[in-house]
Amino acid sequence: MGETLLEIGNLHVEFKVYEGRLRVLNGVNLSVQVGERVGLVGEAGCGKTTTMKCVLKILTSPPGKITEGKILLHDKDVLTMGSQEMQRVRGHGISMIFQDPTAALNPVFTVGDQLMSVIKYGSKGSLSKKEIKKRAIGTLREVRLPDPERIFTNYPVQLSGGMRQRVCIAMALSTEPELLLADEPTTSLDVTIQDQVLRLLNELVERHGTSVIFITHSLGVVREMADRVYVMYAGNIIEGARKEELFANWLHPYTLGLMNALPKLTGGGIAEGIPGRIPEYLDPPSGCRFHPRCPRAMQQCSQSIPPVVHAADDHDVACFLYRGETDE
């Protein structure tokens, strides 16, 4: 594939609380190619959103702190950028869509006002007010909102959840970003609306050639939304592969547990799931953070951090079970 757009290397994040330090991110490695849709999947509290906040540099600090690592956007480290440069990145480079479209929109301004201000500050040249409005209505039409002229004058409360999320998508894409961070954008929506929004999002990013990091807790959603999938557990990326490869041949015991625990449309009952729960970040397990819950844990799992193994073509897994295969 082509050129690398974003590269996160060995990212460590800590949160300082009364009890001590929460070591939330424990060396996250992730890369996004230009025009690629990357899915980041994991259960609640595994550090997906924290990773994204670091990319946009909106991590609340204190208590949060990036202790190690780099985030390269076009080979330039986001973490060392000044606030003005960062502002430019947020304006043109990276946009974000949040889980809760209600909280992401300001209830006292109309959809049109909010959309126009995003276009105004995001556009490179100066545009006349008429042009901005025309463009705003154009983007509303692009996200297939019925009657965009009316929606333009509506307040967010007058719209349904699905329509609000479409407005958020319109806002995020109106600045023509290179990279779109979508943080569980369909989790609060009903399944039929989720389906519509996912199809729309796929169509738009393809048309604009936008790269995407799509965060979700649902393996089913990530299968529809990503070219490449990273599975995250307790602050680590534990498996990453091309979508087709991952869903045909998942390797990590955690991924396997998740797949089994998922109720299937074909029936056959539900497996027992994974025993225990995500570890406390105050005192996380040594070595592989999954080893206390892992059915195939070995002695070395608690002693050292498993290496990233290149298990197959474009398929990496961080697990001792597959170490033999790298030596070949």
Next chain:
Amino acid sequence: MNSKILEVEKLRKFFITSRGTVRAVDEVSFSVEEGETLGLVGESGSGKSTVAYTVVGLHSPTSGQIRFKGEDISRPVSKRPKALKQSIQIVFQDPGTSLNSRRTIQQILELPLKVHHLGNSRDRKERVVELLERVELPPDYMYKSPNMLGGGERQMVAIARALATNPKLVILDEPTSALDVSIQAKIINMLLRFQEEMKLSYLFITHDLSLMRNVSTRVAIMYLGKICEVAPTMKFFSNPFHPYTKMLLSSIPVVLPEEEAVKPAKITSEGEIPSPVNVPPGCGFHTRCREVNGICSQKIPEMMEVEPGHFVWCHLFPVVTTPTNLEKGVSV
């Protein structure tokens, strides 16, 4: 044939608001047989939770009847006999707010025992330990406060509380929708085990059809306050009839190619659920239906038994109705 533990007949629940009358549940009829799990599936705004709350008596019905083991219980919980409250329990959706964070787990689990005068204080404490063990939590959790527990553990406590009085019917209102899949699996398996051991009947409210495929005996689909389709689980997934069911099935994100095969092909989701204040005339789904024709917006369809035990509420199925069918409605 099993006996019916719960029968709901032509249940209506309207709410009067400043924007107009919300027709949350409109002439809904169904029944739950002893020992079965009836999955009541719908999207937000379909009225499925209102059905649950009306059955346990948190709302009083606008009209219609609810019968528990043949006895009419269509009234709010404050007017129901105590023994009845012992037999019908509910597990709520959000484990975050279903347990009072100012009380200990022991106090929470003892409440139903105290209310129904089950044992003295030592017996009760033993029973609390027993209940915790049942849901696979260590006994010293009884001294903890709910906010020291994870979401899954809290839901297990909520389940233990619902089971404390040995109920017969448990209403499960999206018990796992706020939890991760690995924890969902554990809780669902636990619920299925209790059903077996304690001969429980479940009314399982959810939006997750994949889950219902694995859990329920029969599935009912709700849309805008009406039940659109009811069928035994196998038939429901192998041969769905109602256009809304098909749309719902086709929208589910799945992980396996075999699952893709179950989804009806060439159907995509369109439109949004209308507000229950302004319910479209005729069949409420006609605004989003692909197979809509003239009659749909004019006449309210009737429930038809298309194959044995499989009922559809749609004008596409004008099966000749025998009088017995009409009478029986869904509650067969």
Next chain:
Amino acid sequence: MNYSRNTLLKRRAEGFKKGWYKFSRNPVSVLGLFFVLTVSFLAIFAPYVSPYPTHASRFVNFAEAGQPPSLKHLFGTDVFGRDILSRVFFGFRYSLMMGVVVLSLVVIPGVVLGLVAGYYRGTWIDTVIMRTTDIFLAVPPLILALAICSVLTPSVFNAMMAVSLMWWPWYTRLVYGLSSSLRTEFFVQAAEVTGASRSHILFREILPNCVSSIFTKMSLDMGWVILIGSALSFVGLGAQPPIPDLGTMVADGAKYLPDQWWITIFPAFAIMITVLGFNLIGDGFRDLFALEEV
């Protein structure tokens, strides 16, 4: 079992330590706590810590009247020659008593009415309680207290009664809001489905969730009640001479401003410190409970 009980106590102690950590993160709250503790200490031990305890009551020594602050009389003396420092220490007693008595009279009925009205929101019970509350709230509190006190003979007791009468509706209002939203919470509904009694639901389920707000309001109100009590004394409707009430002292001294400024300034400053202390603690509580909810 005993072992578990110990862990429970240990957890409580741990919770207390954690609470102090959060509270102490804001130095201003700690300052407030310091003020309140100092004032309380001086009030309780006034007879022992004040240099001239006898000056608190009927005492006249015209030889030392109207003296400016000196080493002998740190805050100076008033027109009767009484040591102002000693009288301020005793004055704290009346101010704190005012606050404590009024709040203990007011909180219980106010909270109970609010709980009941909130739980029965939309019924006639709600209407009766809340409209009565509205009537009391519609009259400016100080004016109402003034009116009541001017009808009755002015005394500390009557001032406390008057302030109590106008203060309960604030608690009813506060708890009404909380109670009417808490009654729809799942844990209340679960108790209802189980068949728990009304009193259990009101006092065991809903009330404990209101406690943090009530506590915060009480600590903020302490300051206000003391201020209003002092205001009543200032206009001559509260404590009567020779009782060393801070408000009365300010009023007496006001006649001799600006020449003998110390007679007014020190008692006024004492009121300020007390009121400020309780307000700062109140803010600290608010932070503490707000953080706890997260």
